[in-house]
Amino acid sequence: MEIPRITCSLFGAIKAAATLKNTVILVHGPRGCVYHINYILGLRGDRHIPVYCTGMDEHDVVFGAEERLRQAILDLDREKKPEIMVVLSCCASGIIGEDVENACRAARTRARVLHIEAGGFSGNFTDGYAKTLLSIVRELAEPVHEQRPGTVNLIGMLRAGPDLREIRDLLSLLDLRIGVVVPAGASCDQLKQIGSACLNIVICETSGLPTAEYLLQRFKTxxxxxxxxxxxxxxxxxxxxxxxxxxxxxVPTLPDTSEKAGLLSRPPRIALFSGPTRALALGRFLSSQGIAPVLIVLDFETPLIEEIKTAAGSGCSVAVSPGWDAIEDLIRAHGIDILIGGLMERPIAATLNLPLIDVMHGSQRTAGATGGEAILTMIRNCMPH
Known part of the structure; x- marks a missing residue:
């Protein structure tokens, strides 16, 4: 038995597809799955599009509901007029073997209809992210005749807020422009031309690497x-x-900034909760400021584990997917002062009466010099004066 700390493939698929422009998401499944994902996304405060469902019931699980699905596709296409419609299978439709792909092909729509298998049993949320990104690019990318000099793509970036603006500003220092960000804010037209960039920058290896490999093979990018x-x-x-x-x-020189953790009366004992990409970056950043985390809790297994351990230093313990009770024990054992993580860490922070810095929220600035200073300011504000 366990209290799960990671969710299913369906959540990852929805989270990724929901950041695309002029897109509608339809889940062929019962109301409960979609309700809870909409609820979670609403709690996070992220801007996201509504997620629709076919509302499968007991009768549908026995006899199927392919015709209902086809009609839902037609209705959404007519009423919402999206450019892209992402139709997702979930556990219920997957278990009964519903031919969702056939329903998508049979529906005559203005929108490009993409079917993605996202049943919860098929993997965790990271599998959903990666599969959705790859499916979208594979289905929408069109042949290109030449590359556009000075154009790069960002692959595996889910945030379209201040962090994206910071990265865009950094790239402009090299006179580079972004062709498409996959998936954050990508339009259908941008995705069609994704093969014209001269370089793909993988922001999140877990979700973006399969897509980058595909683009390398297809377009030699x-x-x-x-x-x-x-x-x-x-x-x-x-x-x-x-x-x-x-x-x-x-390479243009970035000026030194006022980033400094030395104003703290004593180094805080920090526990960092994250996926591998941000664990590596935040571990290195905090270490450079003399406040290396003493505990890192990773959401899932990763090939980056040794890099993360090196980044945090020998004084840091790294735990991969520990149980809820084990996490509380680790926090107590390491004398943690501050938690850095996201929404999932709120109950732990409340239980142990510890401050939580949410750096996973899409509206939070963490990239660039200003992002680093923002993180240090939040840490200073959590420490006793």
């Missing part, structure tokens, strides 16, 4: 995996790696 640019030093590294991949020289 090279890609790089680079650290997420939290703070000035990692922003410099981000620029240097991007410039090196494109043969750009010299």
């Amino acid at each position: 090279p890609y790089i995996r680079t650290v997420f640019p939290v703070g000035t030093a990692l922003s410099r590294e981000f620029l240097q790696k991007t410039a090196s991949a494109l043969g750009i020289s010299p």
